[in-house]
Amino acid sequence: MTRRPESAALGIARGGSALVTGASTGVGEGFARALAGRGVDLMLSALPQEAERLATLADELTDQHGVRCFTAAVDLAEREGPARLRAAAERRRFEPDLLINNAGVRSAGAFASAPPDSWLGIVHVNVEAMVRLSRLFVPPMVERGSGAVVNVASTAAFQPQPYFAVYGASKAFVLSLGQALWAECRDEGVRVVTACVGPVETRPRSELGADASAVSRFVIRRSLTPERVAETALEALAEDRPVVVMRMRGAAPLHGAVSLMRSALPLRRRLRLSARANRWLYGAGQDGKQA
Amino acid sequence: MTTWEAVTAAKPSPGLQRGAAALVTGASSGIGEAFARAVARRGADVLLTALPQEHERLEAIARDLGDRHGVRCVTAAVDLAEREGAAELQAAADDLAFEPDLVVNSAGLGHAGRFSTAHLDEQARMLHVNLEALVRLTGLYLPRMVERGAGSVINVASTAAFQPMPYFAVYAASKAFVLSFGEALWAEQRDAGVRVVTVCTGPVETAFHGHADGTAQQGGVKGFLRRRYMTPERVAELGLEAVEQDRPLVVARMPGVGLLYHPIAMARGLVPVRARLKASERMHRWYFDNRRPS
Numbered sequence: 001m002t003r004r005p006e007s008a009a010l011g012i013a014r015g016g017s018a019l020v021t022g023a024s025t026g027v028g029e030g031f032a033r034a035l036a037g038r039g040v041d042l043m044l045s046a047l048p049q050e051a052e053r054l055a056t057l058a059d060e061l062t063d064q065h066g067v068r069c070f071t072a073a074v075d076l077a078e079r080e081g082p083a084r085l086r087a088a089a090e091r092r093r094f095e096p097d098l099l100i101n102n103a104g105v106r107s108a109g110a111f112a113s114a115p116p117d118s119w120l121g122i123v124h125v126n127v128e129a130m131v132r133l134s135r136l137f138v139p140p141m142v143e144r145g146s147g148a149v150v151n152v153a154s155t156a157a158f159q160p161q162p163y164f165a166v167y168g169a170s171k172a173f174v175l176s177l178g179q180a181l182w183a184e185c186r187d188e189g190v191r192v193v194t195a196c197v198g199p200v201e202t203r204p205r206s207e208l209g210a211d212a213s214a215v216s217r218f219v220i221r222r223s224l225t226p227e228r229v230a231e232t233a234l235e236a237l238a239e240d241r242p243v244v245v246m247r248m249r250g251a252a253p254l255h256g257a258v259s260l261m262r263s264a265l266p267l268r269r270r271l272r273l274s275a276r277a278n279r280w281l282y283g284a285g286q287d288g289k290q291a
Numbered sequence: 292m293t294t295w296e297a298v299t300a301a302k303p304s305p306g307l308q309r310g311a312a313a314l315v316t317g318a319s320s321g322i323g324e325a326f327a328r329a330v331a332r333r334g335a336d337v338l339l340t341a342l343p344q345e346h347e348r349l350e351a352i353a354r355d356l357g358d359r360h361g362v363r364c365v366t367a368a369v370d371l372a373e374r375e376g377a378a379e380l381q382a383a384a385d386d387l388a389f390e391p392d393l394v395v396n397s398a399g400l401g402h403a404g405r406f407s408t409a410h411l412d413e414q415a416r417m418l419h420v421n422l423e424a425l426v427r428l429t430g431l432y433l434p435r436m437v438e439r440g441a442g443s444v445i446n447v448a449s450t451a452a453f454q455p456m457p458y459f460a461v462y463a464a465s466k467a468f469v470l471s472f473g474e475a476l477w478a479e480q481r482d483a484g485v486r487v488v489t490v491c492t493g494p495v496e497t498a499f500h501g502h503a504d505g506t507a508q509q510g511g512v513k514g515f516l517r518r519r520y521m522t523p524e525r526v527a528e529l530g531l532e533a534v535e536q537d538r539p540l541v542v543a544r545m546p547g548v549g550l551l552y553h554p555i556a557m558a559r560g561l562v563p564v565r566a567r568l569k570a571s572e573r574m575h576r577w578y579f580d581n582r583r584p585s
Contacts, residue, residue, distance in 0.1 A: 110479050112433040119430075123423050127468065131414060131461060139407045157471075165475035166426060172471035173422075173464045176452075179564075180460035183572035184406055242564050267474075267539055275478035 009146035010191060011098025012234050014039030017068075019089065019096040019137065021076065021129075022103030024050035026202045027152055029057065030226025031100045034234060036061040041068040043094050045085055045103070048073040070094060076103050077124040082132035089137075098237075099137045101130045101174075102152040111165045119166040126170035134181065138190060145189040150233050151178040155198045155247065159262075162275035171196075175243070182242040191240050195233045198247040200224045222249040309334030312363075314384060314391035316371060316428070317398030319345035322447055322495060324352060325523035326395045329531055331356040336363040338389045340380055341398070343368040365389060371398050372419040377427035393534070394432050396425045397447045403459045403579055414461045421465040426472065433476070436485045443486040443534045446473045447526075450493045450542065457572040458579040466491075470540075477539035490530045492543040495521045 008015030018035050022028035023044035032044055042061065046054050051073040058069040072088040074081050089096065105121040107114065134149060141147025154167075157175040161168025178194030185192055201223035224246055236244035247255060262270055313330040317323030318339035327337050337356060339349050346368040353364035367383035369376050384391070400417040402409065429444055436442025449463075452470035456463035473489035480487055526543045533541035562570075 111430065111476055112437045112480065112483070112485075114430075116427070116430055119426070123426060127422065128415065128418055131418065132411065135406070135409075135411045135414070142407050160471045160474035160478065162475045162478040165472050165479065168475055169468040169470075169472035173468040176455045176467040177460050177464035179455035179568055180457045180463060180571075181406055183455070183457040183568040184460065186569070186572065188407075242568055271474055271478040271539055272481065274475075275481070 006146075007238065009097055009144075010148045010237060011035070011040055011096060012038060012148070012237060016097040017041040017043075017094060018098035018100060019043045019045065019085075019094070020100040020102060021045045021085075021133065023100075024053045024057065027197070027200055027226045027229050028100070028102040030228075030230040031102060031150075031233075032057060032061060034227065034230035035098075036065040036067050036069070038234075039065065039067060040098070041094075043070040043072060043089055043092065043096065045072045045074055045076075047075055076129035076133075077105075077121050079124075079128075082129050082136055085133065086136040095140055096137060097141070097147050099133065099147075099149045100152070101133060101149065103129065104152065104170075106164070106167050108164055108167075110163060122166045122170050126167070127173050130174060131177070134177075138181075138185070141190045142185065142188045147189070148191040148237050149178075149181065149193070150237060151192070151194040152229075152233075153178065153194050153196050155196050155245065157196055159274060160271060161278060162271070163278045179242050191237055193233060193236045193241055194243050195229065195236070196243065196245045197229055198224060198251065200226060200229060202226060219248070222251075224248055310336075311392040312336040312338070312389060313393040313395060314338045314340070314380075314389070314432075315395040315397060316340050316380075316424075317447075318352065319348045321397075322492070322523045322526050323395070323397035325527035326397055326445070326530065327352060328356060329524070329527040330393065330395075331360045331362050331364065333531070334360065334362060335393070336365075336389070338365050338367060338384055338387065338391065340367045340369055340383075342370055371424035371428075372416045374419075374423075377424050377431055380428065381431045390435070391432065392436075392441065393443045393445065394428060395445045395447070395530070396428060397445075398424065399447065401459075401462055403462060405458060406460045409461075417461060418465060421462070422468050425469060429476070433480070433485065437480070437483045440484040442484075443488065444473075444476070445488045445490060445530050445534060447530075448473065448489050448491045450491050450544065452491055455568065455571065457568075457575045459575060474539050486534050486537050488530060488533045488538060489540050490526060490533070490543065491540065492521055492526050495523055495526055495543075 004015050005013065007013035010016065011018040018040050020028055020031045020042060023032045024046035032042060035042060044054055044058055054071045054073060058071050061067060062069045070092050072085055074085045076082060104126045107118040107122065138149065151174050153174040154171040156164060156168040157171035175194055175196060178192055182192040201220055229246060232246050233244060313335050315323050315327045315337060318327045319341035327339050331337050339353055341349050349366040349368060353366050356362065357364040365387050367380055369380045371377060399421045402413045402417050425446060446469050448469040449466040451459060451463035452466035470489050470491065473487050476487040521543050529541050529543045
């Protein structure tokens with residue numbers, strides 16, 4: 001049996017295959033495009049209501065890059081969702097070298113006044129589905145002695161996030177689990193990288209009107225894009241890094257300074273400042289009752 | 292007046308006065324039971340809850356506490372791993388006309404093992420209890436507390452929250468979740484008069500960790516470490532003190548280890564991620580192989 005080149009066995013070059021969840025938009029779509037561009041065969045997954053969008057994307061990628069592109073519309077918030085996705089892959093005899101755990105839900109607002117529906121999805125998708133999918137797709141990689149996982153987390157993982165409490169916690173979960181998996185899978189030929197991604201601008205630059213403020217334009221120009229996120233993550237995978245942190249251009253040194261100052265503060269002060277910052281940055285917590 | 296009474300007289304602390312009420316999950320043993328006993332000792336009524344199969348034990352503890360401290364002690368046997376478990380618990384409490392000033396989320400499971408071979412259903416069940424049920428129950432009681440302008444929640448996490456733990460991967464991640472969640476809530480609820488405390492404890496001498504298996508009497512490293520486990524009583528006391536002091540976090544560590552913690556944490560930050568994780572993998576593999584199977 002001819003051994004595939006390492007990059008193919010990791011699902012990042014021609015001859016390899018990858019499963020991307022949440023692939024119909026945003027960062028997931030970015031991964032789909034980046035991988036197709038490298039000649040990787042794909043299975044793309046998203047919610048049932050995104051099925052048409054997914055199919056259009058799959059056709060486009062097959063035409064442009066000559067890769068196989070299957071789709072599976074599955075609601076990962078449902079407990080059987082991940083198993084259904086696994087079954088769909090098996091039906092197609094699609095055993096991915098690379099799993100991109102990208103599907104995720106986000107919501108904002110004070111927890112005490114948030115309806116459960118606004119955060120249950122975060123627990124079911126960002127946490128449980130991510131665990132189930134990893135548990136379903138990693139063992140065959142271990143068996144083969146090669147494979148990779150990219151977990152799309154967030155810089156929200158590093159600190160508690162008042163007004164994004166469940167979301168921040170879900171990313172802290174992914175960051176912890178991802179690193180533990182990197183360590184466990186090291187000797188088994190499987191790589192696991194957890195990408196902590198700052199805010200991503202998914203609107204195309206052309207959409208920004210001339211009336212956008214100078215500040216907005218400044219920020220947009222430096223923002224992360226889905227393409228940038230995908231490329232950086234795949235590079236990190238090639239380097240076998242357990243974690244890769246991505247922020248908008250220029251933000252890293254600023255953030256380094258902020259982190260340093262923050263670590264000098266007592267916990268209570270730090271948390272109160274986070275609450276104030278999140279309220280200001282995202283207009284969160286403005287729902288009447290002072291929380 | 293004792294010091295404790297003086298403190299509470301000066302600053303009313305939510306959920307701990309005589310006549311207050313506390314709901315404790317996982318109350319049939321270990322840290323949950325210790326919390327139930329600690330709040331009953333302070334003169335608060337207690338609703339103890341655990342799995343249906345623990346019902347007899349719950350009743351026995353409730354009777355004991357009621358006799359000893361003259362407080363109202365009721366029980367509810369609910370499986371928090373079920374999606375509707377938390378809601379059922381609140382309904383049971385409402386039926387008993389029991390409105391807690393303090394909710395202690397102590398119920399938890401600790402399955403470990405290599406992730407790629409560990410039983411998925413067990414890992415999922417652990418998520419449902421340690422993580423989802425905790426969030427659901429907090430979500431059910433927090434709005435009522437905010438409405439009243441008073442109340443507190445104690446979430447029992449673990450020092451496993453502070454770093455990834457190979458071979459205890461999902462467990463440690465679930466605790467990282469609880470820690471992040473709880474601290475965020477503390478900040479959100481500052482001005483609403485509601486306190487949220489996260490208790491992070493190292494290994495505690497309970498059934499969870501293989502209680503009373505004679506390891507403490509052994510010589511060598513294992514015996515040394517086992518003798519330094521926290522007691523559930525101490526954890527409960529630290530948790531209740533933290534509520535009184537409105538601290539977001541309390542870390543209960545092995546005696547003696549506490550002093551080492553800050554230098555260790557600082558040193559850890561200087562070590563590159565890969566080296567840190569490799570060392571962690573070796574250490575946790577040893578711990579996993581040498582701990583008493585639960």
